[in-house]
Amino acid sequence: MNLRHLVFFKELARTQHMSQAAENLGISQPSLSYAIKKLEDELGVPLFEPDGRNIKLTQLGDLYLKYVTACLNDLSQGNDLISQLMDPNQGHVNFGFTYTMGQQLVPELVTNFKGQTNNHEITFTMGQSNSGHLLQDLDDEKYDVVIASHVAKLGEQDTENRFEFIPIVQQEIMGAVPADSDLARKEQLTVADLAAYPMIIFSKNSGLRPLIDQILQTAKVEPQILYEVEEDHTMAGFVQYGLGVALMPYLPLLDQNHIRLRHLADNQLNHQMYMVVKQNRFMTPSVHRFVEFVRSYCWQHYTNIGKMI
Numbered sequence: 001m002n003l004r005h006l007v008f009f010k011e012l013a014r015t016q017h018m019s020q021a022a023e024n025l026g027i028s029q030p031s032l033s034y035a036i037k038k039l040e041d042e043l044g045v046p047l048f049e050p051d052g053r054n055i056k057l058t059q060l061g062d063l064y065l066k067y068v069t070a071c072l073n074d075l076s077q078g079n080d081l082i083s084q085l086m087d088p089n090q091g092h093v094n095f096g097f098t099y100t101m102g103q104q105l106v107p108e109l110v111t112n113f114k115g116q117t118n119n120h121e122i123t124f125t126m127g128q129s130n131s132g133h134l135l136q137d138l139d140d141e142k143y144d145v146v147i148a149s150h151v152a153k154l155g156e157q158d159t160e161n162r163f164e165f166i167p168i169v170q171q172e173i174m175g176a177v178p179a180d181s182d183l184a185r186k187e188q189l190t191v192a193d194l195a196a197y198p199m200i201i202f203s204k205n206s207g208l209r210p211l212i213d214q215i216l217q218t219a220k221v222e223p224q225i226l227y228e229v230e231e232d233h234t235m236a237g238f239v240q241y242g243l244g245v246a247l248m249p250y251l252p253l254l255d256q257n258h259i260r261l262r263h264l265a266d267n268q269l270n271h272q273m274y275m276v277v278k279q280n281r282f283m284t285p286s287v288h289r290f291v292e293f294v295r296s297y298c299w300q301h302y303t304n305i306g307k308m309i
Contacts, residue, residue, distance in 0.1 A: 003075075005035045006068050009047065012036060013065050016054050090121045091286025096134045096146040097126070098207070100232050101273070104252045105169060105309055106147070113293050122286045130230055131207030135159060138278055144287045145294075146276050149207025163276050168298035170308045171249035171271040173215060174261040176239045183245065184260040191219035191247070191266055198226035198244035200235050208271060212247050215269050250309070270308060 012021040012032065022029040040047050047061035057065060097106050106126070113119055129137070131148035138146050139154060139162060147168070151159055159165075175194055177183040183193060201223060202209045216223055226244045229235050235246050240258040249271055250261060275294050277283070283291070301307065 002035070002038070005039045006072060008032055008035045009039055010065065010068055010072060012048070012055075013057055013061065016051070016056050018055065088285030088289055089118050091284050091289075092123045092125070093287050093290050094125045094142065094144045095127075095290075096137060096143040096148075097128060098131055098134065098148055098273075099128055100171065100249050100251060101147050102128060105273075109294055109297060112297060113290060116293075119289070122290070130205050132205055135163065135276065138163065138276060141278070141281070144277070144283065145291055147273060148276055149211075150272065150274055151207055162279060164279055165274040165276055166295060167272055167303075168275050168294060169273050169302045171273060172308045173211065173247055173264065173267060173269065173271055174250055175264050176236065176246040176248050177260050177262065178239060178242050178245075179256070179258050179260050181242075181245075181260075183262070186262065188263040188265050191215060191221050191264055194245045194247070195221045195223070197224070199223040200227050200229060200238045200244040200246040201225050202235070202248075203228040203230045206230055208249070211269060211271055215247060215264075215267055218269070219266060252309070273309075 008021070008025060008027075011025055012018065015021045015024065018032060019029055022032040025032065036047065043064070045060045046058050047064060048055045049058050095106075095110075110124060114122065127134075127137070127143070131151050132154070134143070134146040134148045135151055135154055137143050150165055153159060154162065175183070175189040175191075177189070177194075177197075183189060183197075186193070202212055227238060229238065232248055232251060235248050236251065236254055236259055238244060239246050247264075248261075254261065275291065275298075277291060302309070
């Protein structure tokens, strides 16, 4: 079925006048007659019938017009959307990130990006989850870009062959203890100081778990794991109520009236965060602009000056 024939049909249905429709379409009357005849032959029904010196839609033609109009309207909206997405100043970014990144880095990045002159009209859809789920959603193209931990495998597939991991910032891993505990009175702790207490630890689904395990193994600490949790604020809540201690990233907005975060004197391992994009996937201009902004901004404001979050 020829799309142009549907456009011709819609215009002829509107004017109900062959010569007027042909003039409006910028084609000859025989060309219009041929197009309508081809459409009627393909459908196997008459779409128009004589009405004095003019024509009018048949009952089936009137019914068909509703679907043609809806189809052409949807196509027009799709064309407009594609044009908007391909405009680097008016595009859209689907952006996912881990829970802790929402406290500081993500709002900092989006605010500074949209503050630039040509980026005011670019819009964002955002979502949060753990690193594994974020990478799965990125692979399913729910997101254009995510900020997450490095994950070696997605199911049985190696992630290095599917994603580009771009290091952007590091998080310091700290000891988290209840504010009323003996450990809270110390200005800094060691990993070994935590060994005598029950520990709240990240679950195996968390991108942080391999690093936490490595920190404990390096310090030769066998943790008394009480609970495994997935999200940083849940961990902080468990520590606040005296259920255990924890190793967790620094949270800039955490209220330390009830929980204390302490530097670990014997730990040199930090949590590397990555901007992740899918390999060999087409990027709209606005997504490409945002990715390059994040890369440059994090180098200038974090990596290059040795600043962590």
